[in-house]
Amino acid sequence: MASSFVAQRATSRDRESLDKLAAKCLDAHGGLPQLLDPDFAVALFPHESLIVIRDATQQVVAALALTHDSDDSAFFSLLALPTVNSDVASEIFSAAATLSQRPTQIFRCESVNPRLSQIFPDPASQFFSEYVMSRPTENAASPTFSVITQPWTDDSAPRFFTAYHESFRERPGFPDPSSAQWIADQVESEEFHREASLVALDDQRTPLGFVLVDDDQIWQMGVVPTARRQGLGRALLTHAxxxxxxxxxxxxxxxxxxxxxxxxxxxxxxxxEIVGQRSRFRREI
Ligand SMILES: CC(C)(COP(=O)(O)OP(=O)(O)OC[C@H]1O[C@@H](n2cnc3c(N)ncnc32)[C@H](O)[C@@H]1OP(=O)(O)O)[C@@H](O)C(=O)NCCC(=O)NCCS
Structure with a gap:
């Protein structure tokens, strides 16, 4: 029996359909709230490569876009309603093949629902997954520190890097960037809050922990192994x-x-509280 779902290149009117799809996905299962930001949505789903999948009533149930190709991998953004089924999945995968023939396909999903995870049956295919968490800032406790703290400045930035490096070096997949590269990555963001970002130091000015604040996010935080379980992580979080x-x-x-x-x-x-999940899935064709 023919599928009742049809994949089509997006028209200019489909940007609105994409916004509605993102709102429905976030409403149903949460995810990255920036999906509702028009600039973010355009970067994630470039119009030139946007394909929408409609059901028999013309409702857009999924959207896919190629963001870039590397040597052997194609990188896609994918959104799908929580009703996604095997018919929609086969439209998604054939649409992906029309956009790129690279043998490895990476799907970036900023709003994951259980049925979307099921269209990638191999558990190893979900190689990156994060919870999106939030809490109101109202009634936030005032921070208290028993160590020295400094905000981000050109002078303190290398101390932030040391705190980052020592806190994260044992995490799986640690990218091990150079100090210059890591510092450049942080200050590149126009929303980076230097004053609100803190590095914690001991009496000898050795970095113990850090927190970075960007836009409305606690972007990164860590405490070096020897200073853990003494309340510093909680103090940095309370501050942020x-x-x-x-x-x-x-x-x-x-x-x-x-x-x-x-x-x-x-x-x-x-x-x-956990308010959604974002994941990357890998698929070999
Ligand atoms: C996560 C991290 C920042 C916690 O820092 P910390 O200074 O040890 O945290 P605190 O001492 O303030 O702990 C506060 C609470 O967090 C929880 N917690 C922290 N570490 C925990 C652990 N290993 N096991 C269970 N609960 C833990 C506990 O509820 C703890 O309260 P308690 O000590 O009264 O039980 C630190 O482990 C770290 O840097 N990890 C590596 C980098 C990282 O993962 N950063 C976060 C990326 S999103």
Whole structure:
């Protein structure tokens, strides 16, 4: 029997359909709230390569776009309603093949629902997964530190890098960037809040931990192994939530890898709740 779903190149009117699809996906299963930001949505789903999949009533049930090709991999953005089934999946995969013939396909999904995960049956295909967590900034406690802290400046930036490097070096997939590259990546963002970002130091000015605040997010935080379980992570987090409230942000957001139970425990104990999941899936053709 022929599928009742049809994949079509997007027309100019389909940007609106994409916005509606993103809103429905976020409403049903949460995910990255930036999906509703028009600039973010255009970067994630470039119009030239956008394909929409409609059901028999013309409703857009999924959208796919090629973001870039590398030597052997094609990178796609994918959104699909929580009703996604095997017919929609086969339209998604044949649409992907029309956009790129690279043997490895990587699908970036910023709003994951259980049925979307099922269209990638091999558990190893889900190679990256983060919870999206948030909490209101209202009634945020005031931070107290028993160590020295400094905000981000050109002078303190290398100390932030040391704190990052020592905190993350044992995490799986640690990218091990150079100090210059890492610092450049942070200051590149127009939404980076230098004053609200802190590095914690001991009496000898050795970095113990750090937190970076960007837009309405706790972008990155870490505590070096020798300083853990002494309350520094909680103090840095409390500071960041309070700072976001002072900046007028109603909610504090963060993303945390599903394989990081220590950090999830910290965030939950500080009032953050899981509001969605974002993942990358790999598929070989
Ligand atoms: C996650 C991390 C920042 C926690 O820092 P920390 O200074 O040890 O945290 P705290 O001492 O303030 O702990 C606060 C609470 O978090 C929870 N927690 C922290 N580490 C935990 C662990 N290993 N196991 C269980 N709960 C833990 C506990 O509820 C703890 O409260 P408690 O000590 O009263 O039980 C630190 O482990 C770290 O840097 N990890 C590597 C980098 C990283 O994963 N960063 C976050 C990426 S999103």
């Amino acid at each position: 939530v309070h700072a976001l409230g002072t900046l007028g942000k109603p909610d504090a957001w963060l993303n945390v890898n599903l394989n990081n139970p220590d950090a999830i425990a910290l965030y939950e104990s500080a009032g953050f």
